[in-house]
Amino acid sequence: MAGRIPENILEEILSRINIVEVISEYIPLKKAGRNFRALCPFHHEKSPSFMVSPDRQIFHCFGCGESGNAFKFLMRYERMDFPEAVSLLARKAGIVLPESAKEDPRAVSLSTQLFKINELALGFYTGLLASAQGAAAKTYLLERGLTEETIKSFRLGWAPDKWDALIEFLRSKGVGLSLMEKAGLVLPKQNGGYYDRFRQRIIFPIFDIKSRVLGFGGRIMHSSDNQLAKYVNSPETPVYTKGRNLFGLNLAKEAIRQSDCAAVVEGYLDFIIPYQQGIQNLVASQGTALTEEQARLLKRYTRNVVMVYDADNAGQMAALRSLDIFIEESMEVKIVSLPQGFDPDTFVRQKGAQELKNMIENAEGLFDYKFRILKSRFNASTPEGKARISSEMLSTIGRFKDAVLKAEYLKILAQQLDVPEYSLREELGKLRDNRPQPADSPLVKKTETVINPTERLLIKIMMEETRLVDYIRQHLEPSDFQGEVTSRIVSFMFELIQQGKQIEANTLMNHFEDKDAMRCICESVFDGEVTQENREKVVDDCIRMIKNKRMVVTRQRLQEQMRRAEVSGDEVNLLRLRDEFCSLLKRSKE
């Protein structure tokens, strides 16, 4: 998997950086003995089971099993591909990658190419908005209250009324049609050829947190064009998944961190206008319910979220239900519902930013808000009404991770609805039994590859003391290891030793792509120490146990084969198998 980047360079990079510093840039690490500990960024948990080892330069989560070296962390956390993670860390380490690794077009990942094409396209669109062709669009935006400066800083653009304006432009820059299509910028015509996806629309570029262009939204200018959709958006591409990103987070993340609160609005203009007027701790959901991934993205900056809804959206049950994801992430979510006829954009323009700020500060908690909406919809004094309301409320309450919070809300709900608390508890129990198991529940864990502890111990010792690898190699074959994963790891370690190489947990990781292998290696790093003086004895014990196990398994297999040969009357085979069985027994006596 190291691809075109030479192995020794990967090792050089890993030796110069410190995984503790790399990971600290993303999540807070706490010292725990020789290691560091944190809440795992890859699954939700209440007590930290994510460990980083400065000695071995690897991380491992005991909760979800995610593990690896610094490259793997960036690939997983930043969704980079391998070459991107390598070049980022190379820069950090002050190592210049060989030109061959950079220039080989295959070494430039598809996502890097798409970011580049998107950037080119954006340059084209912004240029047009500033030109005579974009004058009407520019006027429209200014009339909607955007300043020149805002138009520049959000890098808004204009796609002209032509079928192939962008195609022509990108072609002149040497971009092929297939890449344009992969970037979602062009669409295939029915009888061959392509046409521009965005035509005669104001362009809102969508950035990731590093301000790379992921895709675009394009708005028609006149609502009289009502045979057309108001917005056309980039499709999902290798770099853009709507549910993984939040519009404006690249601009707002510092303000969100500082105010320890993120207000979530819906539309591009609902973001842009308040932001321009000084409310900067914002993100826009682009009109859809938030996903779990978006909630986690926000959680990197704050645990407090305020949803700002238009009046007509505020009471929708689906929208309310979607907020439960924040509860599952142990975040606090509040709600502002704007007066009838307003969205954040028009509200700020008419009432001023301070007024919206006040509303955000005085937002109502999810529990109270949801309860209020439900009471307005169902009759809380009839048994049926009580049942409806409680079932909706319980689905939220059931998601609180904190038992005290859960108990308190149950108590409140029982009082408010005037129903006995035990009946609510009973219903809550039913809900839990019916709910699909989350991915990190113990039920799912059982399907994981089980690693034999003896085999893992040997792997650990081999990583700690290269000198012992040769000794082990004299006594065991990789195939003596019963686990597929351990056998693969051991076989690779033997190979490295034969080539006169060192074995280190963090560089070993560059050679494995599957989670199971990385997990086995990383988990063994955090296993208890084997003291120096004990090591040889432990190794001998392990070798003996593995050999015995191998013997038992072979014996069982032979017995099974003999049984089958007997049933089918295959005398020749039976004799051969018996011979084999006898010599095995003799060997095991020795």
Ligand code: CTP
């Ligand atoms: N949206 C979309 N496609 C549509 C309609 C809406 O993708 N056909 C998304 C856009 O991201 C939009 C958001 O949903 O910004 C909110 O939609 P809406 O309130 O209708 O639009 P506004 O952005 O408020 O636009 P405007 O105020 O200019 O009407």
Ligand code: MN
């Ligand atoms: Mn609007």
